Structures are given as structure tokens and as C-alpha cells.
Amino acid sequence: MTTPTAIAPGSITRPWIIDTTLRDGEQAPGVVFSDAEKTEIALMLADAGIDELEVGYPAISRDEEAVIRSITGMHLPMRLTGWARAKWEDIEAACRSGVEAVHISFPLSPLYLQLMGRDYPWVQDQLGELTSRAKRYFRFVSVGAQDATRTPPDTLRRFIADAGKAGAERVRIADTVGVATPLSICTLLERVLVTGGPMLEFHAHNDLGMATANAYTAIEAGCGAVSVSVSGLGERAGNAALEELAIALKLSGIHPTGIDTTKLSALCNTIARASGRAIEPQKPVVGKAAFQHESGIHCAALLKDPLSYQPFLPAMAGMPEHELVIGKHSGSASLKDFFQRKGITLSAAEAASLLGEVRKSATANKRSLLPSELEIIYHQLAPEN
Incomplete structure (x- = not known):
């Protein structure tokens, strides 16, 4: 050595x-x-x-x-x-x-x-x-x-x-x-x-x-x-x-x-x-929030290139893949991606309609929405599905 x-x-x-x-x-x-x-x-x-x-x-x-x-x-x-x-x-x-x-x-x-x-x-x-x-x-x-x-x-x-x-x-x-x-x-x-x-x-x-x-x-x-x-x-x-x-x-x-x-x-x-000291969500490199994204502009770019709004890929630090969070600041690209992963393809009109309700709910609850809550909103707006 x-x-x-x-x-x-x-x-x-x-x-x-x-x-x-x-x-x-x-x-x-x-x-x-x-x-x-x-x-x-x-x-x-x-x-x-x-x-x-x-x-x-x-x-x-x-x-x-x-x-x-x-x-x-x-x-x-x-x-x-x-x-x-x-x-x-x-x-x-x-x-x-x-x-x-x-x-x-x-x-x-x-x-x-x-x-x-x-x-x-x-x-x-x-x-x-x-x-x-x-x-x-x-x-x-x-x-x-x-x-x-x-x-x-x-x-x-x-x-x-x-x-x-x-x-x-x-x-x-x-x-x-x-x-x-x-x-x-x-x-x-x-x-x-x-x-x-x-x-x-x-x-x-x-x-x-x-x-x-x-x-x-x-x-x-x-x-x-x-x-x-x-x-x-x-x-x-x-x-x-x-x-x-x-x-x-x-x-x-x-x-x-x-x-x-x-x-x-x-x-x-x-x-x-x-x-006995928990890792704060916003902790650089290893905090959960370090690889969470909500902004519509950011998420749209991340779906095209994960390095667009991240300095490095999470795997470099042994972290799970980045997460797109759906909330008040989300855009239609995040919603389309979320439902696409569940086998549901949203049209532009459907995404726009759903986004309005998502933003209302996130604002009322003062937080991002859970996957189950997103599905409930979707089925409320499209009961035939």
C-alpha cells in the first residue's frame, strides 16, 4: 500500500x-x-x-x-x-x-x-x-x-x-x-x-x-x-x-x-x-428526494434522457432508479408515462383533463399523489374504463 x-x-x-x-x-x-x-x-x-x-x-x-x-x-x-x-x-x-x-x-x-x-x-x-x-x-x-x-x-x-x-x-x-x-x-x-x-x-x-x-x-x-x-x-x-x-x-x-x-x-x-440518525430525503447523493422529480418540464426531459436533470445516474451511488412523482407541478408527460406503465394509453385530451384534477387534488392535500389515488381519479373521469 x-x-x-x-x-x-x-x-x-x-x-x-x-x-x-x-x-x-x-x-x-x-x-x-x-x-x-x-x-x-x-x-x-x-x-x-x-x-x-x-x-x-x-x-x-x-x-x-x-x-x-x-x-x-x-x-x-x-x-x-x-x-x-x-x-x-x-x-x-x-x-x-x-x-x-x-x-x-x-x-x-x-x-x-x-x-x-x-x-x-x-x-x-x-x-x-x-x-x-x-x-x-x-x-x-x-x-x-x-x-x-x-x-x-x-x-x-x-x-x-x-x-x-x-x-x-x-x-x-x-x-x-x-x-x-x-x-x-x-x-x-x-x-x-x-x-x-x-x-x-x-x-x-x-x-x-x-x-x-x-x-x-x-x-x-x-x-x-x-x-x-x-x-x-x-x-x-x-x-x-x-x-x-x-x-x-x-x-x-x-x-x-x-x-x-x-x-x-x-x-x-x-x-x-x-x-439512529435517519437519512434526510434531500440528502445529496443518497437521499430519496435526490432522485425524485415532479416538475413537468424536468420530467418530460428525463423521459428522453435521464441525465437531463440529474448530474449522474442513481446506480452510480448504488441507489434505485429515479422516480417521477405526480403532483401539483406535474405535466402531461409524467401522467402518460405513469399510465403507460400500467398498460393504459392516454390521449392528449385525456391527459389534459386528468392533469387538472390531479393538480386540484395535490393542492388540496398539500402533497404528491399516491398511485392508488391517481387510478381513482382516472376511473372517476373515465368510468367506462
Whole structure:
């Protein structure tokens, strides 16, 4: 298994995809995965082609350490990484759990350093000591800059340089409270990206609704890796969503990945059950409404070419075929198609007459109509049928 190096902005690249559903995802308030669910999720992520799994935070408890050890024992075809604070006890717990890689997180912004009563010289000392010690026990060591997007760029650049000197293979730029925008990501990376330095990873949060856009932009701007979670599950508003980023990268044509996107819907459904958080209908890529259409103009075009009003075919994400919904905004083409599938051919006049009643009923009920309701209206208007 190889890891890409820092990339040139705009070039054809294969970004390294790190899933953090079992770590950051489970940190979402009220979410608890059972040991069996964690194992199932890890297996599904491996089957989907994820490059690396941040499998958990081993130091949280001996039970957590044990379940991580059981997952590492399955020898899955992806790198397994344990998360640790900048404390040797956390790193030791990761070592006991059997993971081949460790991620060590450091406070970096002025606010976080103030809250901990620390300063940058302390970060520099701990970065050098902990990274060099960790490299004796792990095949791969990454370090993270907490609250990096609220850190002065010169400080972040210094942290990246010090991390490289200490032997860290990768540095995580964490948008810890989700305040970044695509343009600010580009500006920041222009100031801190150094050829020959450690790979940069971007870790997005979705507080302002831009996590996936920011993760994609980070790749475009030169980051070699990004971290995501299934359905964007994570603290507060969550993280960059695996399914959204995977499809966006596939459609880009310049950022191939090893992800089998047809597995995305099943992954999201599994996480929804395990987390107790249902998939919202309008959820991009895997929400039911993402492939439902009612507008008459849209439906008429979709009947001719399903890509006319869809960015990709649902099957690409493992979703069922798109659905034409009959309601207030429908046109005659949708009605003709609906009844044609039932062996009934409507004339233009019949479709127009039926459409008027359909719109009245949908308006009165404030919703689209069920197939049974459409059939009732049809038979009321054409009792001889």
C-alpha cells in the first residue's frame, strides 16, 4: 500500500481518502456503535475501497482498545490508524491496539493554546519528542494541527516544517469548527504548501455547510489526503461526507480514487441504522428526494434522457432508479408515462383533463399523489374504463 506525495494544484491525482466514521463519526452527540456494528462498518469501508480508516480513539477505554484490536486482527486491505492526543499514554494505547499507524493531535491556534496554558515552544518540543518516539512503534505517523484554520498561517507553516523535521509523514490541517471557505482554503494552502515537505491532509467540519466543498477544494489546491465520514456523521454539524466527495471526485475526471461508489448507498443505510440518525430525503447523493422529480418540464426531459436533470445516474451511488412523482407541478408527460406503465394509453385530451384534477387534488392535500389515488381519479373521469 502506497501513499501519494504532495500534489501540484490542478494536476491529475489520486487523493488518499481517510474515513473517520468510527472515530469522529461516533463522537457525534448521542451516537454509540456496538462492537459488532464497528466490525461491520470497517468491513464495508474496506470493501468500498477506502484507503485508510481512522478506526478509533484507543485511549478512551480498555474496551475501545479491545474492539480496535479485534478489527486490526481481520487484516483488512486498508491502513488502520489510531487517534491520540499529544500524550504518550494515548500513543501507548494505540500501540497496544495493534494499529499500524497513529495520528497525534496538537492544539495550535492561539485560542486552543491559551485554553491549555501552553505556547508554541511547548508544541514544538512535544512534536519532536512524541513523533520520534512513535516512529519506533508505528509504520506511519501523522500529526494534526487542531483549529488550523484559525491559526496564523506563519505558525501553521512552522508547524508543518517542524513536523517534517520530526519525521511525520503527514500533517492534518483541521478546520475544527468549520469556519473555512473554498477561497480561504486556497489562500491558506498557497502560504503553507511546501514541495518536499510532509503530505498535507485536510479535515473539514460542516458548521457552515461547506465541508464537502472545502475538502474537494483542498484536493484541488494541493492536499494529498482528506478525511471524511459516511453521511458526514460527526460532531455538531458533522464532517465532509464520504459519499458526496467520492461522487464529486469521480465526476471530476481528474481525481480518480479506489472507491467503489456503488457501495455508498448501502454504507449510508448501515450508518443510519447504527447511529439512529435517519437519512434526510434531500440528502445529496443518497437521499430519496435526490432522485425524485415532479416538475413537468424536468420530467418530460428525463423521459428522453435521464441525465437531463440529474448530474449522474442513481446506480452510480448504488441507489434505485429515479422516480417521477405526480403532483401539483406535474405535466402531461409524467401522467402518460405513469399510465403507460400500467398498460393504459392516454390521449392528449385525456391527459389534459386528468392533469387538472390531479393538480386540484395535490393542492388540496398539500402533497404528491399516491398511485392508488391517481387510478381513482382516472376511473372517476373515465368510468367506462
